[in-house]
Amino acid sequence: MLLVLGSEIINGQIAPDNEMLYMASVLDNRGYHICGGFLVSENLVMTAAHCDVNPRYVVLGNHHLRSDTDKSVIQIADKYKHPYYRKVGSGYDIMLLKLPTLVQPNKTIQFIRLPLREMTLKENEKCQVAGWGKINTYGNVVDDLRVVDVSVIGPQVCQNAWAQKVPGYKLPPNVICAGGYNTNKGFCQGDSGGPLVYKGMAVGIVSYNKAIGENLGQCDYPDVPNVYTDISKYVNWFRRILQGGKS
Structure with missing residues (x-):
């Protein structure tokens, strides 16, 4: 199974200069x-x-x-x-x-502030993710920071979606799933390391999505959720x- 490092923002917009100053x-x-x-x-x-x-x-x-x-x-x-x-x-x-x-x-x-203690986001909570990564699967990285809204996907839904595409797959510990599934919004190559932001707080770190080639993520219309490190853990x-x- 191939995973691809998160890099680009898909179907987002350019972030205003006076926002996301972290x-x-x-x-x-x-x-x-x-x-x-x-x-x-x-x-x-x-x-x-x-x-x-x-x-x-x-x-x-x-x-x-x-x-x-x-x-x-x-x-x-x-x-x-x-x-x-x-x-x-x-x-x-x-x-x-x-x-x-x-x-x-x-x-x-x-x-940007971080969680003070362990927390669990509810399914469908709205978050933002930002980065300088590609804006489509076959594109190049961009010069302007882009941001997109994504919704939290429950861990069981996320696990089931990945297991359907990658038999026997198990999500790693301490992750959040958001965006990239049943939507054309999420991250792509080049956004790795950026924050998943919830109500002005960094709750996740862009980690990976599913690869469709040796180093190419299926970013435009992925069939599995995007995965983030859960900072609160x-x-x-x-x-x-x-x-x-x-x-």
Whole structure:
């Protein structure tokens, strides 16, 4: 079975410049966008563990990747990948990127709050997901941040939908399913690591959907739900790192 890393926003719209100011673009050593992320404290950006493909910089304060206006490019000082992570599709797809200096909130950069305790979203709750990924299965990544509304899909419905397409498949632990099923809205390649946002709070991290080729996700009309890491299940892990501990 092939899984594809989440990358692009499908059938979304360009995010207004004065909203989602917590978004971060994660760049590799060549300066290319590889994943999304989001600022969760003065010196920590949260993203997906599968984005650990030589991340070198984060870009804060600008929704437009090719623009130099008000853009902060910061070299990553350290990274904390969940110790149980092995591969995408097996769970624990969460990572924190440590910045070398403290970021002060301003008119273009803000933090996003995280769950304080474990929580469970109800089916059909409306959320948003944003990223710089592709806007269709065969497209290219985009320069402007895009956002789309998605609805939460219950875990049993999600499990059944995946098992119908991939016999014997079991969802990994601690995930949220939302969008991409019975709808043409969701994420695609390039959106990995971005947040699933519920009432102004980051509740999930873009993880994966189903592949239709070696590295190509079926993004326009997927037949299984999109899968996100459930951040609320990792509150204690996050707090340990925030207090200076190791992952």
